[in-house]
Amino acid sequence: MVGNGNDTPPAAPRSSYLPDFCATRTVLAVVLISETVAIVLALARQALESGFWTDLARTSMFLLWIGLCSAAVLCWSRPRLERMSVAFASAAALAMLVAVTVVISEATWRVGQYWFAGVEGSVADLFPSDHAGFLIRNAGIAFIVSALALRYFFVSNEWRRTVETKARSRIEALQARIRPHFLFNSMNTIAALTRTDPRLAEEAVEDLADLFRANLRETRNQIPLKEELEVARLYQRIEQLRLGPRLAVSWDVSALPMDLLVPSLVVQPLLENAIYHGIEPLPDGGTVTVSGVRHEREVELRVSNPLAKAGGSGHSGNRIALDNIRERLELAYPGRARVHVAETESEYVVTLAFPLTANEASA
Amino acid sequence: MKVIIVDDEPPARDRLRRLLEEIEGCECVGEAGNGQDAIALVTREGPDVVLMDIRMPGMDGVEAARHLSTLDQPPAIIFTTAYDEYAVRAFETQAAGYLLKPVRREKLSEALARAGRLTRPQLAAIAATSTATRRRTHLSVRVRGELRLIPIEEVLYFLADQKYVTVRHRGGQELIEESLKSLEEEFSEDFVRIHRNALVATRHMASIDRAADGQYAVRLRELPETLQVSRRLASDLLKRFRA
Numbered sequence: 059m060v061g062n063g064n065d066t067p068p069a070a071p072r073s074s075y076l077p078d079f080c081a082t083r084t085v086l087a088v089v090l091i092s093e094t095v096a097i098v099l100a101l102a103r104q105a106l107e108s109g110f111w112t113d114l115a116r117t118s119m120f121l122l123w124i125g126l127c128s129a130a131v132l133c134w135s136r137p138r139l140e141r142m143s144v145a146f147a148s149a150a151a152l153a154m155l156v157a158v159t160v161v162i163s164e165a166t167w168r169v170g171q172y173w174f175a176g177v178e179g180s181v182a183d184l185f186p187s188d189h190a191g192f193l194i195r196n197a198g199i200a201f202i203v204s205a206l207a208l209r210y211f212f213v214s215n216e217w218r219r220t221v222e223t224k225a226r227s228r229i230e231a232l233q234a235r236i237r238p239h240f241l242f243n244s245m246n247t248i249a250a251l252t253r254t255d256p257r258l259a260e261e262a263v264e265d266l267a268d269l270f271r272a273n274l275r276e277t278r279n280q281i282p283l284k285e286e287l288e289v290a291r292l293y294q295r296i297e298q299l300r301l302g303p304r305l306a307v308s309w310d311v312s313a314l315p316m317d318l319l320v321p322s323l324v325v326q327p328l329l330e331n332a333i334y335h336g337i338e339p340l341p342d343g344g345t346v347t348v349s350g351v352r353h354e355r356e357v358e359l360r361v362s363n364p365l366a367k368a369g370g371s372g373h374s375g376n377r378i379a380l381d382n383i384r385e386r387l388e389l390a391y392p393g394r395a396r397v398h399v400a401e402t403e404s405e406y407v408v409t410l411a412f413p414l415t416a417n418e419a420s421a
Numbered sequence: 422m423k424v425i426i427v428d429d430e431p432p433a434r435d436r437l438r439r440l441l442e443e444i445e446g447c448e449c450v451g452e453a454g455n456g457q458d459a460i461a462l463v464t465r466e467g468p469d470v471v472l473m474d475i476r477m478p479g480m481d482g483v484e485a486a487r488h489l490s491t492l493d494q495p496p497a498i499i500f501t502t503a504y505d506e507y508a509v510r511a512f513e514t515q516a517a518g519y520l521l522k523p524v525r526r527e528k529l530s531e532a533l534a535r536a537g538r539l540t541r542p543q544l545a546a547i548a549a550t551s552t553a554t555r556r557r558t559h560l561s562v563r564v565r566g567e568l569r570l571i572p573i574e575e576v577l578y579f580l581a582d583q584k585y586v587t588v589r590h591r592g593g594q595e596l597i598e599e600s601l602k603s604l605e606e607e608f609s610e611d612f613v614r615i616h617r618n619a620l621v622a623t624r625h626m627a628s629i630d631r632a633a634d635g636q637y638a639v640r641l642r643e644l645p646e647t648l649q650v651s652r653r654l655a656s657d658l659l660k661r662f663r664a
Contacts, residue, residue: 238503238504239476239503239504239505241504242503242504242521242522242523243430243433243503243504243522245522245523246430246432246433246436246503246522246523246524247430247432247433249436249523250432250433250435250436250439251432253436253439254432254435299432300430300432300433301430302430302431338429338476338478339478340478341429341454341455341478341479366478
């Protein structure tokens with residue numbers, strides 16, 4: 059029973075995967091990356107030169123200059139990068155990082171060339187002697203390391219987003235369970251029936267209990283489609299008591315594979331919305347149609363309702379329910395499920411499509 | 422005490438009727454399933470109290486109460502709702518009587534004993550905070566003591582005179598005691614101001630004609646006469662009409 063909930067915040071622009079490079083944690087990460095690269099370079103050079111610690115020290119100092127200047131440049135340009143798409147922002151960041159490396163390499167070469175030019179011995183040996191080669195090598199290393207670092211930031215950001223999405227959709231599923239309007243109206247109907255038709259009242263209480271049990275079930279679990287449709291029918295029976303002849307539901311789902319596992323509570327909320335937004339505002343009621351088609355690779359489920367004339371209660375509550383279903387289907391079948399909404403003058407149709415194959419990534 | 426029950430759900434009406442039967446001095450004189458039927462029933466039966474559900478198809482309970490409040494002897498209204506946070510808050514602030522469904526017998530008899538009339542401003546405030554759409558679906562006019570409803574879709578234009586506003590609709594014309602300004606605010610989606618004293622339904626506009634002197638005039642479907650457009654509002658009107 060998908061009801062009121064807070065609107066989900068608009069998705070952040072995806073290029074903001076870059077962390078805040080002014081934050082202490084990120085600067086620490088930059089220092090660690092620089093040091094790791096310095097150690098790798100120093101280790102690699104051991105075959106050629108002697109003096110591991112001296113080599114590590116000068117490489118560290120050089121790389122920390124590059125690392126911290128890069129962090130400063132990224133920190134400064136972050137607001138601009140965030141406005142770009144992922145690809146553009148990554149390319150721009152990469153270009154800036156290579157540019158920073160080249161500039162600092164050039165500066166290093168000059169310092170060695172002009173300040174220590176006359177100095178004989180160990181200090182001058184610390185500086186590079188081959189100008190062009192030094193710049194090109196450094197640019198190449200910068201390109202590879204920066205690309206890896208950006209990839210790392212991107213992946214860890216995606217991972218965090220997935221974790222957040224899962225947590226949020228679970229909370230939403232919890233909040234979404236009971237639409238208070240439905241609960242109290244059903245109680246009122248039962249209160250009326252206890253006197254006029256005790257047997258029907260008894261049935262209504264049983265239906266309501268089953269419906270709530272289904273709603274309290276762990277929404278992560280997948281259930282056979284047959285059960286999911288059964289829950290929707292329970293819901294229909296309760297609403298039928300309240301709305302009487304104003305509500306008709308036409309079921310055309312015999313083509314569907316009833317043992318297919320689906321995320322729970324994807325059909326019932328659609329039926330609920332169709333009744334709440336479609337049938338209730340119509341003085342003479344109407345028919346909700348639930349139909350299913352089985353394709354070669356996927357299953358299509360369609361719930362449609364007549365539309366009340368403009369000026370009705372609107373569909374804002376509906377969007378929350380749809381977002382919730384969309385998110386849970388996406389978690390269950392990443393990239394392979396669709397929720398499609400079509401609205402015409404007289405009809406509102408929601409179509410769910412999900413794969414027929416075994417569910418691989420059950421969340 | 423004569424009571425009328427208004428609710429779109431038959432079981433909800435049954436239950437209220439049974440509860441009323443058990444309360445001494447109360448008599449249920451009729452039931453209605455929506456706002457329009459409720460108004461017709463009230464003008465016919467002249468009840469003391471109306472138990473009015475809020476969420477109903479067609480005309481909702483709050484709008485029906487607003488129309489009823491224009492009667493000379495309006496009935497007291499007690500709203501009923503299963504669940505509606507906003508409406509309940511509005512009832513609290515306007516001191517309107519309300520009952521939560523399922524209704525308890527004691528609460529019902531208490532509410533009936535205290536039931537009072539609501540003023541038009543109180544009802545307007547309730548409508549503003551409690552319903553999703555502030556717009557009424559109908560206008561109500563009193564014709565020889567009877568309450569007559571005019572669907573908004575049938576209104577062609579409003580024309581302000583010194584003191585009254587004339588409503589020209591497909592079935593004739595009527596005087597109402599509302600200001601053009603408040604009508605313009607409420608029905609801004611479907612009506613457009615073309616002159617200091619005129620508000621026209623966009624859906625009934627046929628064309629905007631330009632006279633030789635540069636003045637514009639609106640021609641309506643189904644009407645022979647045209648309405649003058651003020652110079653100040655002409656460009657806005659043309660923009661909206663073309664869109």
